[in-house]
Amino acid sequence: MTASGEAARRPPARRPTIKDIARRAGVSESAVSFALNGRPGVSDRTRARIRRVAQELGWQANSAARALSGDRADCVGLVLARPARTLGVESFFLQLVSGIQEVFSAHHTALLLQVVPDLAAECALYRRWWAERRVDGVLVVDPRTQDPRPRLLVSLGLPAVVVGGHAAPGPDAAPPPLPTVWADDAKAMARILDHLHGLGHRRIVHVAGLPELAHTARRIRSLRTAAVRRGLDPRQVRSVATDYSDAEGAEATRRLLDTAEPPTAIVYDNDVMAVAGASVAAERGIPVPGGLSIVAWDDSSLCRVTHPRLTALVRDTAGFGRLAAQELRAVLDGGPVRAVQGELPHLEERESTGTP
Template sequence: MTASKQSRPRGSGRGRRVTIADIAGRAGVTSAAVSLAVNGRPGVSDATRARIVAIAEEMQWEPSPAARALAGAPVLTIGMVLARPAEVLGTEAFFGAFVAGLQEVLSRRDYSLQMKIVDSTEAEIDTFRRWLAQRRVDGVVVVDLRQDDPRIPALEELGLPALVIGGPGHHGALPSVYVDDAHATRLLVDHLGERGHRSIARVAGNEDFLHILVRDRAFTERCTELGITPVVQDAGFGTRGAGIATAELLAREDAPHAIIFDSDEMALAGIHVVEEAGLRIPEDIAIASYEDSALTRTHRPPITSIGRSAIEYGRVAAARLLEVIEDSRDGRAASAKTPPESRAIEPVLVVRGSTDPDAPEAEGYLRHSALSEEGSEVRVRQESC
């Protein structure tokens, strides 16, 4: 029995995309008429447009990204290039939450996020150039801002819409959003100082990054102002480096009374070393982290940390980048509504049992500012973290 050859109403063959030519054949019009209709351009009657669009939907047609790029239309893709080892990225709860917030907002506008891991800053810049030349992305998110960052002038020259995650400053004419790491550092140092700690160490991440330099400076300055001995121990990002740095600190004759870690993963690695040394937290040594995640809340004792929603940070960044892209498309250098640089989130300190044995269990209590006018600690019970 011979099967009759009929046109497929919901596609044009296994593994083959439905094209404008397929729609034109079904509608009995030219491909040019279909292009005008599906792109909302004048040149066809309302009735013809409605019929063509209905056929396109029935055939489950989707516009080709390559064709959209050639036509100068948005490709609905945001790019992010990362010069960090996959092993490090895979363990960072903060970064994963940031990307989740970013993607949530982009998805609502039907944008996709394209990520690429490279081994150097030069490779990042080469990727930006290639993406622009090939019309692969509508804009990019720039993370891990550095002092005198070569990516900034390169992107300014390319004219590719970009949003820098980091600051204040050091982002040239590009717009940026950032979290105030200096304020976060003062919150941590003030709290530990008020708890009576006169020697505080900071186990620091990659010193190439601007936010690490900001933390280092603020840490040393605030400790000096309060008469506290500061110790900065470089560890790079990653649990192994944090563990080694903690062991080196504990081996000192003047071992610190408290340690601040640059991430929750680093804090957990350090805590393991502390416990192996037979020290009690917080009785013998206090522990705090710049990041607040489920890891800090579920540890016993729960870890004092900086409260700043990474998901919300990603949402703010995505919304701002979409504004930048729209401004660029409309020929505006920058939106009059939003300054080139803005703080995304105001950090707060969530005090928990790793520094204060009297703090409520996992929820802790919040501290919004540094020393109050009376020099006392400002506490607000945290309802949820």
């Protein structure tokens, strides 16, 4: 048998136990437990020897055992209930997770990430995680207009922070059930409309994401409000829903360009759909921005390498993730329920927008 074959048949290395440490250090298992858990009952010299042996053996505390004893699991959860095909191409979640991980890794806390098909599966997962004491808390993304998760998490007593939730309530309103970090989608949409309206556009369509998401509803509502304030025709300034994918972004663009009065400007809810829309315009020989102006809600390298470069809403998504992670750490340390606002995005004007 070859050396590689012998290695393949060799059983995996066994994880060292307290018994192994006791045998190597020449002490009792209870002495090892006292030393490793920082409890009295052993001398400083013995404690140092036990810890040195534990380090030599590569021993690590068992997170499940710590959880059963009431200690923290040193792990937080993040569940994504979105179509898997939309996650593979969208840069937003990669940047968000990088910011979250930056905070937790600095405190030796693991991030448990799982993708599920729907909200029912997400809620079931929260119940299982909490029953097994798998996580100390969770970050809840993609708040819905009708969302069962905050009530469930409160009933479980599972610490959580909602990422992208509603704005802070007024002084007379009831406090939110869970801590929230939020971004001002309404003001961001108003900035986009100000830019396009100032260029002379009057037929503006917003190619939105999933309609059940709270931030999608806020953007749609903000567009409508801003259009009315400027005296624009609501039939000419409107939103259409998609699933955030490039395929649906392209298809929505084709339908819009086939109408009797096609829009002169389109605002896309992410960078992937904006690039897909620009490709459709190129296929049809429609110049950008001469025949169609394009704005992407989230900036990325895609927006900057496309020709022409796409006007985009720029925000520090990784910073938003860091803010959410810091808020969850504060909650785990006994902090209050509060709503924390992230940085307001700014519009980066590039070559994809111009006069109609």
